Amino acid sequence: MAEEQEWANLLAEVFDKLTEKHASITYNFDGLEMKGKIERDGKTIPTGTVALTGNLTITTK
Numbered sequence: 001m002a003e004e005q006e007w008a009n010l011l012a013e014v015f016d017k018l019t020e021k022h023a024s025i026t027y028n029f030d031g032l033e034m035k036g037k038i039e040r041d042g043k044t045i046p047t048g049t050v051a052l053t054g055n056l057t058i059t060t061k
Contacts, residue, residue: 024059
């Protein structure tokens with residue numbers, strides 16, 4: 001399974017659990033950087049970089 005799919009599955013599980021519990025969770029990031037890339041025709045192509053500094057709060061009702 002591709003790493004991206006593993007992360008998507010993990011996030012889906014987290015959201016399901018939060019929804020069940022009517023919970024809120026906050027993630028704090030200090031300079032997190034994620035570089036994207038795809039493989040096409042035997043070549044690696046960069047797709048961009050996402051950088052996060054600050055808080056991400058997920059709340060369900």
